[in-house]
Amino acid sequence: WLMACAFGMAASYALGLMTHFLPLAKVGVLALIAMLVTMVCRFYRVGPPGSLFFVMAAAIGAYTPGTVEEIPLRVGLLTMGALLASLIAFVYSLQVLRLQPADAVPPLQPPTFDFVVFDSVVIGAFVGLALAIAQALQLDRPYWVPVSCLAVIQGVSLRAVWNRQLQRVLGTAIGMLFAWWLLSLPLDAWRIALLVILLVFVIESLVVRHYGLAVIFITPLTILLAEAATLGHAPLAELIASRFIDTLLGCVVGLVGGICLHSARFRTLFGNPMRRLIPRQPPS
Known part of the structure; x- marks a missing residue:
C-alpha cells in the first residue's frame, strides 16, 4: 500500500507539473485527480486525510x-522522497x-455506489469548481x-464539515501569524529543511488529537514546501494575505x-441519473 501511495503521489505531482504549461486543463485535471484518488x-x-495530500501535490x-x-x-x-x-x-x-505480533486485518466493507462513486464525483467537481473560481478571481x-x-x-457529516471549516479558518489565521514570524527569520536551505522536519513532527503528533x-502548523509547512524556492522574492505580507484569502475561499466552496x-x-x-449510466449486470 505504501508503494501504491508513493506511485500515486508521484503521478499526481507529475500531472500537476504538466498542467502548469496547459492553463486551460488545470481545472479539469485537478478535478479528475481528486475524483479518482478519492474513489x-x-x-x-x-x-483521513484520504486523498488530501495527493491533490495537494498536484495543486x-x-x-x-x-x-x-x-x-x-x-x-x-519527489519519487525518491516517497520511496x-x-x-x-x-x-x-x-x-x-519483532516486538509484537501483527493485528488481524479486518475485511473491507462492501463498496457502495453512493460512498465510492457518487461522493467522489461530487468532491472532484467541487475541487475543480474551487480552482475555477480562484482562477476567475485571478x-x-x-x-x-x-x-x-x-x-x-x-x-x-454536515456537522463535521462545519466544524472543519471553522477549525481550518481559525487555525489558518493563527498559522499565518506563526508563518509570518518563521519566514521573517534568516532562512537558508538547511534551516528550511530543519523547520520542515520539526513542523511535520508536530503535525503528526497533533492531527490525531x-x-x-x-492546521496552525500545517499552514507554515505548506508555505515552506510550495514557496521555498521563491521566498524573499515577494513581500511577506502579500504572501501571507493571499494564502489566507485562498483558504477562506476554499473553505466556503467546501462548505x-x-x-x-x-x-x-x-x-x-x-x-x-448517475446510476442509470452504470450498465446493469445480466442475471446469473
Whole structure:
C-alpha cells in the first residue's frame, strides 16, 4: 500500500507539473485527480486525510514555475522522497513486528455506489469548481483554494464539515501569524529543511488529537514546501494575505459542497441519473 501511495503521489505531482504549461486543463485535471484518488481511498477505506495530500501535490505542481525540461528532475526527486518514506516505514514495521505480533486485518466493507462513486464525483467537481473560481478571481498561484475545499468537504457529516471549516479558518489565521514570524527569520536551505522536519513532527503528533491545532502548523509547512524556492522574492505580507484569502475561499466552496453532499434531495436529484449510466449486470 505504501508503494501504491508513493506511485500515486508521484503521478499526481507529475500531472500537476504538466498542467502548469496547459492553463486551460488545470481545472479539469485537478478535478479528475481528486475524483479518482478519492474513489480509490474510499474503495479501500483509507482513513483521513484520504486523498488530501495527493491533490495537494498536484495543486502545488500546477503552480510551480519552471520549464518543461525540469519536470523529470522534479518528479524524480519527489519519487525518491516517497520511496525513502516507504523504505523507512517498512523497516519500522519490521521492528514493530519483532516486538509484537501483527493485528488481524479486518475485511473491507462492501463498496457502495453512493460512498465510492457518487461522493467522489461530487468532491472532484467541487475541487475543480474551487480552482475555477480562484482562477476567475485571478488569484496569484491559488493552489491552496482546492486543497482547503477538499479538506473541508471530506467531513463525514454536515456537522463535521462545519466544524472543519471553522477549525481550518481559525487555525489558518493563527498559522499565518506563526508563518509570518518563521519566514521573517534568516532562512537558508538547511534551516528550511530543519523547520520542515520539526513542523511535520508536530503535525503528526497533533492531527490525531485536534485538527484545528494541527492546521496552525500545517499552514507554515505548506508555505515552506510550495514557496521555498521563491521566498524573499515577494513581500511577506502579500504572501501571507493571499494564502489566507485562498483558504477562506476554499473553505466556503467546501462548505457549500458539504451541504450538497449531505443533502438527501441533492443526492436524489443527481445520484439517480448517475446510476442509470452504470450498465446493469445480466442475471446469473
